[in-house]
Amino acid sequence: MRVRAALFSVLFSFSCLAFAGGSELPLIPLPSKVDQHQGQLLVGPGTTLRVAPSDTAGLRVAHAFSDMLARMGGPSLPVVEGLATPERAAAGASIIVIRLDANARVTSSEGYVLDVSPGEARIVARDESGLYYGAVTLWQLLTANQKGSTFAAPAVHIEDWPQFAWRGLMIDSARHKQSVEEIERILDQMALHKLNTLHWHLTDDQGWRIEIKRYPELTRIGAWRTPPDAGKNGELARYGGYYTQDQIRAVVAYAQARHITIVPELDMPGHAQAAVASYPQFGVTGERPTVSADWGINPYLYNADDNTLHFLQNVLDEVMALFPSRYIHLGGDEAIKDQWNASPAVQAKMRAFGLKNAEQLQSWFMGRLGQYLHDHGRHLIGWDEILEGGVPGDAAVMSWRGTSGVEKAIHAGHDVVVAPDPYLYLDYVQSSRDDETAGRLPVRSLQSVYTFRVAPKGLPPQQAQRILGAQANVWTEHMPSDAHLQHAIFPRLDAVAEIVWTPAGEQNWQSFLTRLSGQLDRYRRQDIHYADSAFAVNIDVSRQQALATGTTTVTLSNQVGGETIRYTVDGTSPDANSPIYKAPFTVKLPTRVRAVTMTNAGQALSQPRERVIDDESLRSVAGNELSACPTPNVDEMRAQPTPDATSMAPVYTINNFDSCRLSNAIPLDGVRSIDVGLARLPRNVALAHDATLIVQRKAATPHGEMELRADRCDGPAFATVPLPDPASSPSTFALKASVPPMHGTHAICVLTTASPHDPYYGVARLQLHTAGTASAKGSP
Structure with a gap:
């Protein structure tokens, strides 16, 4: 009786709660079909999970569901073998039935039917995966409305199934290695998003991460690299594992x-430098390189002789013994053929086999290994370069170079996984804000991921069946820590989950945003450090107006629009009682504006952002606000001070091809000097043949110069300051440049003269000084 009384007490308190978004159920991905009904189910300490006797699949899912709730602070629900009778359900304690049924009315494998009513929930599916995903849906409903150890779910009927069989995430452990616990944490979240494939990138130029017992040097040597400037500034002498x-x-x-199926990737024939460093006899030249500390495209290839193929087959034997996946990923991307083209032995082999070029040799190479996998009951999957020259008919193609490879692979008779750069590459930054962390540019926002469509428009249905699914890729050159990884993945993973599960016609951006607020709350409760970039408030003012009049108009905005922004101008932190931003407003200098995006119910969707508006800040420009100068080649990234730095800040925006950066127009009346904060960064990006595109500016002094130019990057310099000696100066420093009398507003171009072998120079900040103001002290 005490359990029943407690439940009725909680029922009364829950009856006052609204489910997230009103009519929008707090579910991501959105189910295929949903019907809502009156009433709700309460789940608490008196609830039991019930499965049919000998239903081992149901039993496993029941225990998994109990564990899911327990991790969110709920009770560990008992699992009972034996379906409850109607009389037991009416006695007061709720039940959850999980039942495998070969005749269940579900549309496809991994599908399920979920019925929730007062007192009972039932999950039915034809296979265990379907039961599991039904349990995930019920978990999402319950955890959106929780008080202590008691949860509530609305009464619903859901019929649900995935649109694609391959719903994936790629994690690159070669550039930066994650711990086992960090990988398991990602797997937990994948499961709760109904994703079923982890593509695990385990080898590359920068590290070999998988133990191969027959070849111990692969990990004794190949798993470790020496970073640029190792040992300086407290850096580790080696990185790896x-x-x-x-x-x-x-x-x-x-x-x-x-x-979740794990598909391992061992890259070949390129991206092989760590392996060649371990066993140089399997490289082309026979020389032993170091394990690369440079991102990008390195020149080392595997040899194409029988000994090398035998070595790789032995490696694959151990890989197949560890991973039961149908597919084994063998890379095939970005293999520049310089070493093959320069090798007499390789050229002789090509002539002997009647191969016309190195691309056909790569096809032959991949075909041999693909056949080896086929002979062992597995299938090759590789990046879309494997199409060049042809691959075995049962090979699958992972299309990454835009979306053109999708139709090309289908027309060649191959199944395809859609994983295009930049659309589903989560190593791109999520905003252009100064406080965004390291990553590649341009911006790939939450909305840009959500609006990507997996199947190309106009593709005939019969050809569309060749699309296995899609995945997001997380390359970790700029993600040394778990904090970086979580920031890059979440919440964009929610968008990925919906575009691969929910029918395209049911995908709706505004609906997704409404449902996302509940998911962000779950992230906070699970200690997932998601990026709030989509909701972070931009606080914009007119520098010219403010400096001229002492007042300025403030405009507040965020990426998503339509959400409630609350703000303060009195130095306090904004909360649910702060004014709601409706239109630009005017403030007097000096002032401090703070703003945060919230739901209508007052739940914060971002951390508060602030902007101090005074004379000094208005004459200051953050380096990450500068853009690339007009140039034929732009390849930008936000780089950390060192390649393996684990802190989230500072970061510096650089263009791999040009050291030139350009500000917006700034009022220069009365400005007499500019302090430029600079950071010297290792130039550890291998550009292969594209290195010839780097803009070179001849230096006039031993270590080069910093030049400032007005408006145009190709105009004359109005200030030139020598750069300090890298051997005897700190890696971050400030240079003071005198400014001749200038009037009006002008863009400022900052560039450094240097060779392609010199370090990068990242701009930390420009601080402008008028007559009588003091220069900034110390490093940026």
């Missing part, structure tokens, strides 16, 4: 329990 085979088995089992 690897996963033992026992660790990999444990991760594979962890994934399988969450209905």
Whole structure:
């Protein structure tokens, strides 16, 4: 009776709660079909999970569901073998039935039917994966409305199934290695988003991360690299590590329990420098390179002789023993053929096999290994370069160079996974804000991910069936830590989950935003450090107006629009009682504007942002606000001070091809000097043949110069200051440049003269000084 009384007490308190978004159920991805009804289900300490006797699949899912709720602070629900009778359900304690039924009315594999009513929830599916995803949906409904250890879910009927079989995420562990616990944390979130494929990138030029017992040098040597400037400024002398085979088995089992298949990737024939550093006899030249500390495209290839193929087949034997996946990913991307073209032995082999060029040799190479996988009951999958010259008919293609490879692969008779750069590459930054962390540019916002469509428009249905699905890719050159990884993945993973699960016709951006607020709350409760870039408030003012009049108009905005922005101008932190921003407003200098995006119910969707508006700040420009100068080649990234720095800030925006950066127009009346904060960064990006595109500016002094130009980057310099000696100066410093009398507003171009072998110079900040103002002290 005490359980029943407690439940009625909680029922009364829950009856006052509105589910997130009103009519929008707090579910991501959105189910295929939903009907809502009156009433709700309460789940608490008196609830039992029930499965049919001998239903082992249902039993596993029931225990998994109980664990899901317990992790969110709920009770560990007992699991009972034996379906409840109507009399038991009416006695007061709710039940959840999880039942495998070969005749369940579901549309496809992994589909399920969920019925929630007062007192009972039922999940029915034809396969265990369907049961699991039904449990995830119920978990999302319940955890959106929780008080202590009691949860509430609205009465609903849901019929749901995925649109694509391959719903994936690629994690690059070669550039920066994650711990086993961090990988398992990602797997947990993938499962709760109904994603079922982890593509695990384990080898590259910068590291070999998988233990191969027959070839121990792969991890003794190949798993470790020496970073640029190793040992300076407190850096580690070596970076690296690897996963033992026992660790990999444990991760594979962890994934399988969450209905996730792990597809391993060993890159070949290019991106092989770590392997060649370990066993130079399997490279082309026979020379032993170091494990690369440079991102980008390195020149080292595997040899194409029988000994090398035998070596790779032996490696694949151990890989197949660890990973039961149908597909094994063999890379095939970005293999520049210089070493093959320069090798007499390789050229002789090509002539012997009647191969006309190195692209056909790569096809032959990949075909041999693809056949080896086929002979062992597996299938090759590779990046879309494997199409150049042809690959085995049962190979699948992962299209990454835009979307053109999708139709090309289909027309060649191959199944395809859609994973295009830049659309689904989560290593791109999420905003252009100064406080955004490291990553590639341009911006790939939450909305840009959500609005991507997996199947190309106009593709005939019969051809569209060749699309296995899609995945997001997380390359980790700029993600040394778990904090970086979480910031890059979440909440963009929610957008990915919806575009691969929910029918395209049901996908709706505004609906998604409404439902996302509940998901962000779940992230906070699970200690997932998601990026709030989509909701972060931009605080914009007119520099010219403010400096001229002492007042300025403030405009507030965010990426998503339509959400409530609350703000203060009195130095306090904004909350649910602060004014709602409706239109630009005017403030007097000096002032401090703080703003935050909130739901209508007062839940914060971002951290508060602030802007101090005074004379000094108005004459200051953050380096990350500068843009690339007009130039034929732009390849921008936000780089950290060192390649393996684990802090989220500072970061510096650079163009790999040109050191030139350009500000917006700034009032220069009365400005007498400019302090320029600079950071010297390792130039550790291998550009291969594109290195010839780097703009070179001849230096007039031993270590080069910083030049400032007005309006045009190709105009004369109005200030030139020598750069200090890298060997005897700190990596961050400030240079003072005198400014001749100038009037009006002008853009400022900042560039450095240097060779392609010199460090990058990132701009931290420009601080303008008028007559009588003091220069900034110290480093930026």
